[in-house]
Every structure is written in C-alpha cells, then in structure tokens.
Amino acid sequence: MSEISHDTGSHAHDDTHHYVNYFLIFIALCICTGISVLFDVFKGGIPKSALVFGVMAVAVAKALFVMTYFMHLKFEGAWKFIILAPTAILAVGLMIALAPDMAMHYYTNDAPQVKWVGGEHAEEVAETEHSEHSEHQHEHGGH
Amino acid sequence: MSHAPAKPAVHMGLPLPNSKLGMWLFLGTEIMFFTAFIGTYIVLYFGSPGWPTDNNITHLKIWAGGTNTFVLLASSYFVVVAHEAMAAKNYKKAWNFLALTMTLAFLFLGIKGIEYKGKFDHHILPGQIPETSLQAIRQVEGKLEGYVNETTDRLVPGDDPVHIKLLNVSTEAGETKDPDKKRQLDDLGLITAEFNRFRAEVSANTLELEEAQQRIENLHHLAVVKLKDGREITGAYFPEEPPKDAHAGHGEAEGEAKHAHRRETGDVSLHRPEVAKETRLILESNSNTAEDGSVQVSHQWVVLSPGDVEEVHHVGEGVEHIHIQSVIPYGNLFASMYFLMTGFHAIHVLVGMTLFVFPLLRGSRLDASWADWVENSGLYWHFVDLVWIFLFPLLYIVPGNI
Numbered sequence: 069m070s071e072i073s074h075d076t077g078s079h080a081h082d083d084t085h086h087y088v089n090y091f092l093i094f095i096a097l098c099i100c101t102g103i104s105v106l107f108d109v110f111k112g113g114i115p116k117s118a119l120v121f122g123v124m125a126v127a128v129a130k131a132l133f134v135m136t137y138f139m140h141l142k143f144e145g146a147w148k149f150i151i152l153a154p155t156a157i158l159a160v161g162l163m164i165a166l167a168p169d170m171a172m173h174y175y176t177n178d179a180p181q182v183k184w185v186g187g188e189h190a191e192e193v194a195e196t197e198h199s200e201h202s203e204h205q206h207e208h209g210g211h
Numbered sequence: 212m213s214h215a216p217a218k219p220a221v222h223m224g225l226p227l228p229n230s231k232l233g234m235w236l237f238l239g240t241e242i243m244f245f246t247a248f249i250g251t252y253i254v255l256y257f258g259s260p261g262w263p264t265d266n267n268i269t270h271l272k273i274w275a276g277g278t279n280t281f282v283l284l285a286s287s288y289f290v291v292v293a294h295e296a297m298a299a300k301n302y303k304k305a306w307n308f309l310a311l312t313m314t315l316a317f318l319f320l321g322i323k324g325i326e327y328k329g330k331f332d333h334h335i336l337p338g339q340i341p342e343t344s345l346q347a348i349r350q351v352e353g354k355l356e357g358y359v360n361e362t363t364d365r366l367v368p369g370d371d372p373v374h375i376k377l378l379n380v381s382t383e384a385g386e387t388k389d390p391d392k393k394r395q396l397d398d399l400g401l402i403t404a405e406f407n408r409f410r411a412e413v414s415a416n417t418l419e420l421e422e423a424q425q426r427i428e429n430l431h432h433l434a435v436v437k438l439k440d441g442r443e444i445t446g447a448y449f450p451e452e453p454p455k456d457a458h459a460g461h462g463e464a465e466g467e468a469k470h471a472h473r474r475e476t477g478d479v480s481l482h483r484p485e486v487a488k489e490t491r492l493i494l495e496s497n498s499n500t501a502e503d504g505s506v507q508v509s510h511q512w513v514v515l516s517p518g519d520v521e522e523v524h525h526v527g528e529g530v531e532h533i534h535i536q537s538v539i540p541y542g543n544l545f546a547s548m549y550f551l552m553t554g555f556h557a558i559h560v561l562v563g564m565t566l567f568v569f570p571l572l573r574g575s576r577l578d579a580s581w582a583d584w585v586e587n588s589g590l591y592w593h594f595v596d597l598v599w600i601f602l603f604p605l606l607y608i609v610p611g612n613i
Contacts, residue, residue, distance in 0.1 A: 090291050093288075094284065094285070097284045097288075101277065101281055101284065104277075104603070104608060108607070111612065117613070119608075120612050123608050123609060126604070127600050127604050130600045131597050131601065134287060134593055134596060134597055134600070135593075137291075138596075139593045144227070145225070147232075151236060151239050154239070155239040155243050156242070158243055159243050160246075162246060162247060163246070163249075166253075167254075169258065170253070180342065180343045181259070181261060181342050181540035181541050182261065182540075183343075184261070184343055184344075184540050
C-alpha cells in the first residue's frame with residue numbers, strides 16, 4: 069500500500085521541483101515569535117487594541133508560513149480548497165454563532181463574581197454576600 | 212523494494228496518495244475541533260467581567276509559552292527537513308532530523324510539565340478555586356473538617372462512625388497508656404475545639420475573610436506553653452517574631468480606630484498587637500459559662516518575656532498545610548479552559564510523538580517505503596504547531612489587553 073502510494077506520490081508531484089529554503093522560513097517564524105514577545109514586553113507603550121491586533125496578525129502570519137511552505141499547500145492542487153474551505157467556514161461560523169451570547173445578551177450579569185470584582189473592597193463584597201437575603205441588600209446594590 | 216508495481220497508466224481521482232488525502236481530511240476535522248475550544252474560550256472570556264488576567268494570579272509564565280512556541284517551530288522545521296531528506300533518499304539524515312524532532316517534543320512536554328506543576332502547586336485547578344470570600348472560608352472549613360475527621364478516625368480505635376469517635380477523643384486520651392498517643396489525642400482535642408468555634412462562626416455568617424485568615428494563622432501557631440511559674444497557657448503562640456499585623460501599613464490611628472470598632476461591636480480582636488521584638492505573645496482564650504448556660508469565650512493577648520517560658524508544645528503543626536486560598540473570580544472557568552486547551556494540545560503532541568516512534572525504530576533500515584509515513588506524520592506535526600501558534604497569544608498575551 070505504502071509502496072504504491074509512494075510511487076504515485078513521488079511522480080505525480082515531486083516536491084523536489086519546488087525548491088523552498090525551509091531554513092529561511094524557519095528564521096521568519098522565529099522573528100515572528102520574537103515580535104509577539106516584544107509586543108508583550110512593550111505592552112505599556114502601545115494601545116491595547118493595537119497590541120491585540122498586532123499579536124493576532126503575527127499569529128496569522130506564522131500560520132500562513134507554516135501552511136504554505138511547511139505543509140506544502142502552495143504546491144498542492146485545487147483539492148486543498150475543497151477540504152479546507154468547508155472546515156474554515158464552519159470554524160468561523162461557530163464563533164459567529166456563539167457571538168450573541170457574549171455581545172448581545174439583554175440581561176445584566178448577576179453572578180457573585182461580578183459583585184466581587186465590582187466592589188471596591190473585599191470586605192464590602194463579603195458583607196453583600198452575608199446579607200444577600202436581608203434588607204441590607206439595597207444598600208449595597210449601588211456598588 | 213524491487214518488486215514494486217508499475218505506475219498505473221491512468222491515475223484516477225485526486226492526484227495525491229490516499230493516505231495523504233486521509234490525513235488532510237482528518238486535519239480538517241481537527242481544525243473544527245480546536246476552533247470549538249478557542250471559540251468557547253473567547254465567549255467565556257467576554258462573558259466574564261473580571262476574568263483573571265494578572266500573570267501573578269494565574270501563574271501563566273510567558274517565558275514558558277514563548278519558549279514552547281520556539282521549540283515547536285524548530286521541531287516543525289526539523290520534520291520538514293526530514294521529509295525533504297526522505298525524498299532525496301538520504302535516510303540517515305532523515306532519521307537524525309526525526310530524532311531531533313522527537314527530542315524537541317520531549318522538551319515541549321517538559322516545559323509544559325513545569326507549567327502544570329506550578330498550577331498544581333498554587334491550586335489553580337478547575338473546581339478548586341474559591342471565587343468569593345465566603346467560598347474561600349467554606350473551603351478552608353471543609354479542609355479542617357477533613358483533617359479532624361481523618362485524624363480522629365486514625366487515632367480512636369473501633370468501627371464506630373467518625374462523629375461517634377469524635378465524642379470519645381477525650382475519653383480515649385484519658386485511658387491510653389501510650390504517652391505519645393495521649394499527646395496526639397490531646398492535640399486533636401484542642402484543634403477540634405478551635406475548629407468547632409470556627410465552624411460556628413462560619414455558620415452564623417459573622418466571619419469575614421480577613422478575620423478568618425487571622426484565625427487560621429492563629430490555629431497554625433496553636434501551642435501549649437508551660438511557664439516557669441507553673442502556669443500553662445493554651446493559645447496561638449508567636450515567639451520572637453515582629454508582628455505582621457494586617458494593618459501595619461495603615462498607621463496607628465487607623466489601627467486604633469479599627470480596634471475600637473471591633474470592641475464596640477462585641478467582636479474580639481484577634482489581631483496581634485504591636486509589641487517589641489524578642490517578646491513572646493500568646494492569645495489566651497477563656498471559656499466562661501454564663502448563668503443562662505451559654506458559653507462565652509473571651510480572648511486576651513498575653514505578653515511574655517523569653518525568660519517566662521519553660522516549655523512549648525506546638526499543636527498546630529498538623530494543620531500548617533491548610534491555608535485559605537486566594538479568591539480568584541472566574542478562576543475555575545479559567546483553569547478549565549487552560550487545561551482543556553493545553554491538555555488536548557499536549558495529547559496531540561503525544562500522538563505525534565507516537566507517530567514518529569515507528570520510523571525511528573527502523574533505525575538504519577529506514578527506507579523509501581516510509582516516505583509517506585514521514586510526510587503524513589509531518590503534516591500532523593505541523594498542525595500541532597499551528598494550534599500552539601494560536602494558543603500562545605490567546606492564552607498568554609491577549610487576556611487583559613482587550
């Protein structure tokens with residue numbers, strides 16, 4: 069089995085036809101990793117949104133390097149789209165489908181953790197908890 | 212192999228080996244598998260105001276994540292070189308680079324292991340993290356109860372249930388001939404008494420986190436101190452230690468006010484008063500039975516000089532490992548997501564390593580028949596690398612910045 073596939077594989081598309089300087093790709097990937105760490109080191113000096121955008125852009129760039137060259141997608145036939153397009157659509161679709169729950173909910177979050185984070189002092193929050201079912205609840209509602 | 216079949220005249224279907232097509236289809240499902248986790252993580256992150264992002268709290272080590280990114284990138288590079296060497300029929304070189312890949316995979320798991328150990332050491336584990344002060348107090352109550360029950364069960368013989376055995380602790384201490392065991396039982400009795408007092412206050416909801424912390428610290432220092440004048444005091448004993456009062460930084464006036472406030476509300480101050488170095492402090496507790504039968508406990512700090520003390524027997528050593536854990540809102544969700552994502556990734560690393568074991572075991576017999584194997588396991592390995600490329604910024608860098 070493997071002999072057959074190897075035979076057809078090596079003749080049908082010979083990777084040696086596409087010379088890639090893999091070491092150069094590796095260096096590029098290392099530089100990308102360095103950039104993401106630098107983003108973290110200098111995160112005080114840049115806007116937070118720029119930091120997140122930059123870090124994620126670097127991650128996408130690295131992913132594209134790996135997929136294009138290490139995984140040889142650049143040299144594969146059109147079948148790669150048949151396999152990757154549906155999964156990519158479903159993967160992104162999943163996040164979009166979940167988005168209403170994180171961004172568009174009508175209710176206010178009323179978890180005890182929210183009270184803790186919202187309270188200025190831990191003690192006050194503790195008091196809120198202790199008096200949860202008592203008349204004092206309204207006093208602490210403003211926190 | 213010389214008897215390999217000839218190339219078919221017409222090649223049907225896709226122009227790639229079936230094994231490679233299978234691997235790519237599998238990787239397609241893997242993409243959805245990991246995006247489901249990442250999507251869930253993003254939803255939970257934005258749905259939880261106050262998600263723990265401080266690396267001192269989450270014990271995420273950016274150096275570890277960054278190093279592991281580099282390790283996986285390098286191993287990915289080595290795999291591709293190995294694949295290239297297989298195509299060039301340089302099997303010795305291919306084997307060497309597969310071995311390097313394997314080494315880096317071990318390195319990755321080692322660094323991951325260090326990170327996981329840090330999580331375990333700091334109890335950053337799903338379902339183990341208190342998210343409010345009440346949960347923190349209840350958790351330490353449960354741990355103390357576990358200690359008391361376990362020790363009672365061990366020290367008191369018989370098949371009685373533990374709540375019956377607890378009643379017999381003092382009887383047992385009176386009857387036993389073994390002085391060692393008697394001391395253990397006496398200690399247990401003292402700790403149980405402190406624990407019962409603690410539990411009563413927790414049930415009455417009168418204990419605040421800071422106070423509970425002080426109480427647990429006092430419990431750690433519980434001792435029976437024999438004085439030169441023959442007296443014996445049982446209480447939290449702090450020898451030769453400058454006071455680490457929780458309000459040390461607040462200035463004296465505020466501390467006084469706080470003290471007064473506590474006295475006013477009938478609450479006993481368990482905070483250690485300021486004393487000079489080289490003095491021994493002990494918190495003496497006295498139980499008085501009032502006329503109506505209720506037991507009232509009063510506490511009082513006694514200042515001793517080193518010369519007063521004849522002998523100290525530490526009781527609280529057995530519970531020194533029991534601490535109040537720090538409160539981390541949404542810590543459990545964080546820990547769940549962290550272990551879910553990095554754990555499944557680590558499983559993928561293990562699977563990749565298993566795939567590499569087979570060609571490595573061939574040793575010098577590695578030949579052309581393994582070319583597809585190396586290529587396909589290489590594809591899988593690149594995917595493992597890809598997942599980490601996204602997990603690293605999403606777990607280590609982005610939180611707290613968006």
